[in-house]
Amino acid sequence: MTPLLNWLGTLPGALTQGLIWGIAAIGIYITFKVLDVADLTVDGSIVTGAAVCAFLLSKDVNIWVAILCAFIAGMLSGLVTGFLHTLLGIPVILAGILSQLMLWSANLLILGGSIIALSRFKYADKVLITAESSAQNINVYITIGILLAFCVVIIALLYWFFGTELGMSLRSTGNNLEMSRAQGINTDFTKVLGLALSNGIVALAGSLLAQQQGAANINMGRGAIVIGLAAVIVGEALCAKATANFAVRLIFVVIGAIVYWLVYQTVIFLGLPSELLKMLSALVVAIFLGAPYLKKKYFANNKKKGGAVNA
Amino acid sequence: MLKLSNIHKTFNAETVNEKRVFTGLNLELEDGDFVTIIGGNGAGKSTMLNVIAGAFKPDEGSIEIDGIDVTNMPEHKRAAYIGRVFQDPRMGTASDLWVEENMSIADSRGHRRGLRWAITSKDRERYRELLTQLDLGVENRLTTKMGLLSGGQRQAITLLMAAMKKPKLLLLDEHTAALDPKTAAKVLEITDKVIAENKLTTLMVTHNMRDAIDHGNRLIMMSEGKVVVDVKGEDKKKLTVEQLVNMFSAAGGKELSDKAMLSN
Ligand SMILES: Nc1ncnc2c1ncn2[C@@H]1O[C@H](COP(=O)(O)OP(=O)(O)OP(=O)(O)O)[C@@H](O)[C@H]1O
Numbered sequence: 204m205t206p207l208l209n210w211l212g213t214l215p216g217a218l219t220q221g222l223i224w225g226i227a228a229i230g231i232y233i234t235f236k237v238l239d240v241a242d243l244t245v246d247g248s249i250v251t252g253a254a255v256c257a258f259l260l261s262k263d264v265n266i267w268v269a270i271l272c273a274f275i276a277g278m279l280s281g282l283v284t285g286f287l288h289t290l291l292g293i294p295v296i297l298a299g300i301l302s303q304l305m306l307w308s309a310n311l312l313i314l315g316g317s318i319i320a321l322s323r324f325k326y327a328d329k330v331l332i333t334a335e336s337s338a339q340n341i342n343v344y345i346t347i348g349i350l351l352a353f354c355v356v357i358i359a360l361l362y363w364f365f366g367t368e369l370g371m372s373l374r375s376t377g378n379n380l381e382m383s384r385a386q387g388i389n390t391d392f393t394k395v396l397g398l399a400l401s402n403g404i405v406a407l408a409g410s411l412l413a414q415q416q417g418a419a420n421i422n423m424g425r426g427a428i429v430i431g432l433a434a435v436i437v438g439e440a441l442c443a444k445a446t447a448n449f450a451v452r453l454i455f456v457v458i459g460a461i462v463y464w465l466v467y468q469t470v471i472f473l474g475l476p477s478e479l480l481k482m483l484s485a486l487v488v489a490i491f492l493g494a495p496y497l498k499k500k501y502f503a504n505n506k507k508k509g510g511a512v513n514a
Numbered sequence: 515m516l517k518l519s520n521i522h523k524t525f526n527a528e529t530v531n532e533k534r535v536f537t538g539l540n541l542e543l544e545d546g547d548f549v550t551i552i553g554g555n556g557a558g559k560s561t562m563l564n565v566i567a568g569a570f571k572p573d574e575g576s577i578e579i580d581g582i583d584v585t586n587m588p589e590h591k592r593a594a595y596i597g598r599v600f601q602d603p604r605m606g607t608a609s610d611l612w613v614e615e616n617m618s619i620a621d622s623r624g625h626r627r628g629l630r631w632a633i634t635s636k637d638r639e640r641y642r643e644l645l646t647q648l649d650l651g652v653e654n655r656l657t658t659k660m661g662l663l664s665g666g667q668r669q670a671i672t673l674l675m676a677a678m679k680k681p682k683l684l685l686l687d688e689h690t691a692a693l694d695p696k697t698a699a700k701v702l703e704i705t706d707k708v709i710a711e712n713k714l715t716t717l718m719v720t721h722n723m724r725d726a727i728d729h730g731n732r733l734i735m736m737s738e739g740k741v742v743v744d745v746k747g748e749d750k751k752k753l754t755v756e757q758l759v760n761m762f763s764a765a766g767g768k769e770l771s772d773k774a775m776l777s778n
Pocket residue numbers: 525526533535553554555556557558559560561562
């Protein structure tokens with residue numbers, strides 16, 4: 204019985220992680236699915252969010268102000284990527300890598316080193332959430348509740364935004380660039396806006412992550428894009444209904460992130476060496492990203508064969 | 515309404531792939547003109563429409579729409595004056611967006627897109643009415659993804675979207691070429707209707723000589739980046755396909771494409 208109880212003990216942790224990364228994945232959804240670009244800025248901007256939040260907390264700034272500043276800092280990093288892409292014509296993947304590298308330096312400067320630790324006792328009454336029930340006045344259920352509230356508010360706001368004329372122009376930019384321009388949409392503007400919004404949300408998730416982990420660490424963003432993509436892909440796979448509306452899709456992205464962390468915790472629990480975890484994540488994402496391609500190829504071949512028979 | 519003056523355009527200048535498309539193209543359209551354009555492959559028809567719409571910038575020359583010099587105006591700004599339908603039905607609409615969402619995107623053309631809710635129930639009614647006029651049964655598919663409709667349905671809706679804001683100029687580039695003959699005829703019929711109702715000044719590229727003669731009030735033939743034949747009014751009504759072919763050779767144009775020869 205003890206192993207099962209121990210495993211159950213990891214669930215709240217997986218849920219908190221899942222909700223925080225679910226928010227990051229919602230940000231990634233905006234670039235990857237809505238704008239149809241892969242933005243690698245996020246590995247940097249999630250740390251920027253964490254660093255800004257931790258830095259401001261250490262300066263006694265109110266937590267809500269700290270979170271807002273993290274969001275804004277994230278938007279600025281997205282702006283940089285957007286300008287590199289639209290003004291200088293750098294392919295978006297490369298623009299994201301360049302921003303990520305710039306953010307590495309910026310993050311070191313903000314952190315004043317490679318880490319800001321939020322000692323629990325000093326900050327317990329300042330942060331909104333925490334991972335452990337060890338903190339004095341926040342237990343893990345309150346944490347989960349607060350994170351759920353964040354998810355609901357963010358999804359509701361995005362659902363509204365993407366229903367407005369401006370939001371619609373972002374969606375059409377990602378879907379058909381030529382048509383969007385022919386319909387009078389300034390696609391450079393919509394791309395920059397989408398990248399900024401996406402990274403703002405990712406940085407907000409970073410600020411929550413710093414609180415949950417009790418530290419902002421220069422390395423905490425490594426592979427963030429892969430985790431986010433995994434959540435997006437798993438969410439899409441679980442959301443079977445093709446006609447699901449935007450809000451439902453985002454809910455499934457969060458569910459995808461939770462599933463990701465459940466699997467992750469379980470795999471650790473079963474004793475997989477932690478060195479292999481990133482390898483595993485990357486492989487899972489590679490398989491899911493490759494599946495539609497293989498499926499198409501397989502069906503195309505079948506069709507060809509069918510056609511030959513008919514001819 | 516439209517004035518192209520001394521347009522020059524060379525692709526891949528100073529490389530082995532250099533292609534001089536226009537060396538001084540001039541064209542003037544009156545308000546309400548419906549001009550059909552024919553010409554062999556590579557004559558520069560699509561490039562001309564792209565230059566007018568702002569997808570390509572001319573190397574030299576100027577473009578005026580209704581007295582406004584748009585030569586240096588970016589494509590998305592110019593779109594306020596221009597409606598376009600492309601050859602590929604997939605190009606004119608966003609496949610993953612719903613029919614009503616596509617229409618609302620066209621509906622916002624020409625004004626700043628802000629945080630207004632894009633589709634109100636009033637808009638939806640208006641879209642439904644417009645779609646009903648098409649008589650293609652799409653008025654009940656407002657929340658269908660555009661990509662699930664047939665090519666003909668998509669072109670017809672693209673046409674509605676292009677005409678929605680009564681543009682100063684409608685540009686149609688072989689917009690029926692990808693459709694089967696019956697659907698093509700239907701879309702052409704809708705085209706005539708939409709143009710007449712909204713009194714749109716139109717440029718329509720086609721490879722079909724018959725269509726070029728039967729539609730519009732003016733016909734131009736292009737060859738190697740120049741307008742080599744230009745017939746209007748009564749002369750155009752009397753034109754036959756045979757005459758058109760003869761005119762083309764007389765003008766010293768290169769061979770018409772097989773497609774154009776066959777499709778009368
Ligand atoms: N983006 C481009 N880059 C390089 N060359 C181009 C480009 N667009 C067009 N061209 C060239 O310019 C010439 C004119 O092309 P255009 O597409 O305007 O012809 P068209 O009259 O529309 O022909 P078609 O009947 O085949 O559609 C062609 O030789 C074409 O190869």
